Amino acid sequence: MAKGDAFPSERIEFRDVETDARVQQLTNHKGNSHHLYFTNAGWYDGGRKLVVGSDRQNATNLYGVDLESGELRQLTDLPDAGSGTFLSTSVNPARDEAYYWFRGRLVALDLDTLEERVLYEVPEGFKGSGCTNVTADGRYVCVNVTEDVNDKLAAMLGPDYHRLSLYPGFAEHVDLHPLSQVVRIPVDGSPPNVAWEENHWIGHINTSPGRADLLTFCHEGPWDLVDHRIWGLDIENGKAWKIRPTEPGERVGHEYWQADGEHIGYHGTLQGRPFLGSINYDNTDQQEMETVSVQHCHSNDVGLVVGDGQRDFPQLVLWRSTGDAWDKPRTLHTHRGSFHVQHVHVHPRFNAAGNQIVFTSDHNGYGNVFLIDVPDDVEALPVHERPR
Numbered sequence: 001m002a003k004g005d006a007f008p009s010e011r012i013e014f015r016d017v018e019t020d021a022r023v024q025q026l027t028n029h030k031g032n033s034h035h036l037y038f039t040n041a042g043w044y045d046g047g048r049k050l051v052v053g054s055d056r057q058n059a060t061n062l063y064g065v066d067l068e069s070g071e072l073r074q075l076t077d078l079p080d081a082g083s084g085t086f087l088s089t090s091v092n093p094a095r096d097e098a099y100y101w102f103r104g105r106l107v108a109l110d111l112d113t114l115e116e117r118v119l120y121e122v123p124e125g126f127k128g129s130g131c132t133n134v135t136a137d138g139r140y141v142c143v144n145v146t147e148d149v150n151d152k153l154a155a156m157l158g159p160d161y162h163r164l165s166l167y168p169g170f171a172e173h174v175d176l177h178p179l180s181q182v183v184r185i186p187v188d189g190s191p192p193n194v195a196w197e198e199n200h201w202i203g204h205i206n207t208s209p210g211r212a213d214l215l216t217f218c219h220e221g222p223w224d225l226v227d228h229r230i231w232g233l234d235i236e237n238g239k240a241w242k243i244r245p246t247e248p249g250e251r252v253g254h255e256y257w258q259a260d261g262e263h264i265g266y267h268g269t270l271q272g273r274p275f276l277g278s279i280n281y282d283n284t285d286q287q288e289m290e291t292v293s294v295q296h297c298h299s300n301d302v303g304l305v306v307g308d309g310q311r312d313f314p315q316l317v318l319w320r321s322t323g324d325a326w327d328k329p330r331t332l333h334t335h336r337g338s339f340h341v342q343h344v345h346v347h348p349r350f351n352a353a354g355n356q357i358v359f360t361s362d363h364n365g366y367g368n369v370f371l372i373d374v375p376d377d378v379e380a381l382p383v384h385e386r387p388r
Contacts, residue, residue, distance in 0.1 A: 001056060001057045001059075001074060002074065002077050003061075003074055003075065003076060003077035003114050004073070004074065004114055005073070005074045006071055006072070006073050006074075007071065007072040007073070007074070008070075008071060008072075009069060009070025009071055009072075010025075010026065010027055010028040010029065010070065010072065011024055011025065011026055011028075011070035012024070012025040012028060013025075016332070016333045016334065016372075018331065018334065018382060019331060019332055019333060019375075019381055019382065021332055021333055021372055021373055021374075021375060022372070022373045023333060023370055023371070023372045023373075024370065024371045024372075025368055025369075025370050026050070026052070026065050026067075026070070026368070026369045026370065026371060027052065027054060027065070027072075027368045027369045028368060029054060029055075029056055029366070029368075030366060031054065031055030031056055031366060032054070032055050032083055032343060032344055032362070032366050032367035033052055033053065033054040033055070033063075033360075033366070033367055033368050033369050034052065034053050034054075034084070034087060034343045034344060034347075034360045034367050034369060035050065035051075035052050035053075035347065035349070035358045035359070035360055035369050036051060036052075036053075036086075036087065036088075036089050036090070036091075037087050037088060037131050037347060038256065038296055038298050038347035038348065038349045039131055039133070039204070039206050039256045039257075040088075040089065040090045040091070040131055040132075040133065041091060041093075041349070041351075041352070042089075042091055042358070043091070043351060043352070044064070044091050044096045044098075044111050045096060045111070047067075047351065047352060047353075048066065048067055048068060049064045049065060049066055049067060049111075050064070050065045050067060050358065050369075051063075051064055051065075051075070051089065051091060051098055051111070052064075052065055052369050053084070053085065053086035053087065053089070053343070054072075055083055059078065059079045059080070059081065060078070060081040060082060060083050060084075060085050060086065061074055061075065061076045061077065061078055061081065061086075062074075062075040062076045062086050062089065062098065062100065062109070063075055064111060065369070067371070075098075075109060075111065075114060076100075076109065076114075076116075078102060081102060083341075083343055084341070084342055084343035085100070085101070085102065086100055087342065087343050088100070088101060088130060088131040088132055089132065090131065090132040090133050090134050090141070091111075091134070092134045092138045092187065093134060093136065093138055093209065094137065094138025094139075095138055095187075096110070096111040096112055097109065097110055097111060097187065098111055099119070099132045099134065099141045099187075100132070101128045101132065101143075104121060104122040104127070104128060105118050105120070105121050105122070106118070106119045106120040106121075106128065106132065106141065106143060106185060107119070108141075108187060117189070119141065119185050119186075119187065119189065119192075120141075120143070120183070120185045120192055122145050123145065125147060125148055126145040126146060126147055126148060126179075126181075127145065127146060127148045128143060128144075128145050130143070130144050130202075130203040130204055130205055130220075131143075131204065131205055131206070132205075133205050133206055133207040133215065134187075134207060135184075135207050135208075135212040135215075135235075136207065136208055136209055136210055136211055136212045136261060137212040138187065139186060139187060139188075139212070140184045140185060140186055140187065140212075140235075141184075141185045141187060142182065142183070142184050142185070142195070142205050142207055142215055142235065143182075143183050143185065143205060144180060144181065144182050144183070144202045144203060144205050144217060145180070145181050145183060146178050146179070146180040146181075146201060146202060147178035147179040147180065148178075174201055174219075174220070174221035174222070174225055174226060176201075177199040177200060177201070178199070178200075178201055179197065179198075179199055180197065180198060180199075180200060180201060180202035181194045181196065181197040181202075182194070182195045182196040182197070182202065182205060182215070182217055182233060182235070183195065184235055195233065195235040195238060196217070196233055196235075196238060196240055200219050200227075201219065201220040201221060202217050202218070202219065202220060203217070203218050203219075203220035204216070204217060204218040204220070204255070205217050206255065206256060206257055207257075208257050208261040208262075208281070209257055209259060209261045210257075210259075210260055210261015210262060211261050211262070213234055213235055213236045214232065214233070214234060214235070214261070214281060215232075215233050215235060216230055216231060216232055216233070216243065216255055216257070216264060216281075217231050217233060218230055218231065218253065218255065219231065223251035223252065223253045223268070224251050228242050228245070228246065229244075229246065229251075229252050229253050229255070230242070230243040230244050230252065230253070230255045230264065230266065231243060232281050242283075243255075243264060243279065243281060243283060244264075244266065244277065244279050244283070244286070245283075246268075249270060249271045250268060250269070250270050251268045251269045252266050252267070252268035252277070253266060253267070253268060254266060254267055254295075254296050254297065256298060258278065258299060258300060258301050258302070259300040259301060259352070260301065262280055262281060263278050263279065263280055263281070263285070263301070263302065264278070264279055264280075264281060265277065265278050265297065265298065265299050265302075265305070266278075266279075266297075267294055267296075267297050267307070269293075270290075273290055274290065274291060274292060274293040274294070275288050275289060275290045275291060276288065276289055276291055276294075276297055276305055276307070276319065277289075278299070278302045287302055289319070289326045291319065291326070291329055292307075292309075292313075292317065292329055292384065293310055294307030294308055294309055294310065294317065295307075295308050295309070295310060295339060295345065295346065296308050296345070296346065296347055296348065297348075298348055298349045298350055298357075299350065300350050300352070300354050302321055303320065303321045304318060304319070304320055304321070304350075304354065304374075304378065305318070305319045306318055306332070306348045306350065306357055307319075307329075307348070308335070308337070308345075308346035308347070308348050308359065309335075309346075310339075311338070311339055314334065314335055314336050314337050314338075314339075314346075314363075315331050315332070315333065315334050315335065315384065316331075316332040316333040316334075316335055316346075316348055316357065316359065316372065317329045317330065317331060317332065317384045318330045318332050318374070318378050318381065320378045320379065327378075327379060328383045328384070329383070329384040330378055330379070330381035330382065330383060330384055331381060331382050331383075331384040332357075332372065332374070332375075332381060333372055335359060335361040335363065335370075336361060336363035337359075337360065337361040337362055337363060338362050338363075340362065343360075343367065344360055344361075344362045344367035345360065346359045346360055346361060347359065347360060350374075354374065355373065355374050356371050356372065356373055356374060357371070357372050357374060358370070358371055359372070
């Protein structure tokens with residue numbers, strides 16, 4: 001297997017037994033495959049292909065899936081990349097080019113010619129973390145780099161701290177207040193610039209799909225321990241501000257931009273009660289509804305939201321806005337994902353047309369990538385009821 005090799009379709013099509021929704025399994029290999037993190041659209045070639053990461057031949061690489069034929073094409077040839085390496089990959093909205101982290105370097109990959117070039121190297125004493133994200137005009141990749149505090153964490157928690165949990169040292173990382181930077185990197189190879197820096201653990205760089213001057217970042221850590229989660233940043237003038245200020249007892253996160261590039265979706269809890277929300281980047285037009293708990297949610301606009309449930313109810317759930325109110329949550333599909341590790345989280349995301357949702361599930365033992373059709377009549381789906 002080598003970069004540029006083509007592989008026959010692995011597509012399997014079936015119907016959900018409860019809702020009759022059409023599901024296409026795009027990968028079927030004895031290794032984990034996943035789509036990109038849900039804040040990053042992986043479609044390219046005019047929406048005809050999808051970028052995925054996949055473990056094959058004892059290596060993890062990027063692949064392109066032709067959504068008409070099902071054929072896969074190997075896009076990278078990295079023999080020692082680990083599982084989940086490509087979860088933070090992003091695709092340029094203005095050209096068929098993807099950007100991924102590897103060994104502290106940000107690499108640009110031409111999705112047609114497969115030519116690669118290094119755009120940026122993480123400074124000594126720092127590490128790249130979180131998603132890459134491309135500005136709406138396609139001119140810049142925005143990333144965050146953070147002071148490497150692994151030695152300090154090991155001193156605090158012991159040398160085997162990384163085995164403690166799924167997110168080892170998560171809370172302790174917050175207390176160390178590492179120096180973090182938001183870096184804007186030109187895709188034409190020009191020098192990068194630091195758009196923002198502070199002594200807080202920064203994560204989740206999300207660029208607006210409609211405005212090239214705006215992005216969000218977060219103060220990373222347990223949602224109930226950080227000083228504030230969602231921040232807006234004007235990368236032209238360096239101004240940052242709080243988005244959706246929280247009160248005691250509130251937790252919000254997993255923020256994402258909606259398709260208009262003006263509104264931001266999120267979910268959270270208030271005194272333990274789960275809710276979904278949407279707000280304009282300037283803190284106007286806030287809408288929230290109390291509902292069932294989810295791990296992640298996504299929407300192109302406030303009119304239709306998808307969530308991925310929890311371990312004890314592993315279902316794709318849809319909410320339709322009726323204008324002044326929200327309809328009851330509706331079950332679209334029982335995905336049976338385990339949420340075991342980050343790269344097999346379900347991470348549902350609508351396509352641009354809003355008629356399909358991409359997600360990952362390991363219901364058959366390995367993570368695989370799926371597309372499910374969204375029915376025209378969402379209200380005809382069964383009402384979602386949390387198991388008791």
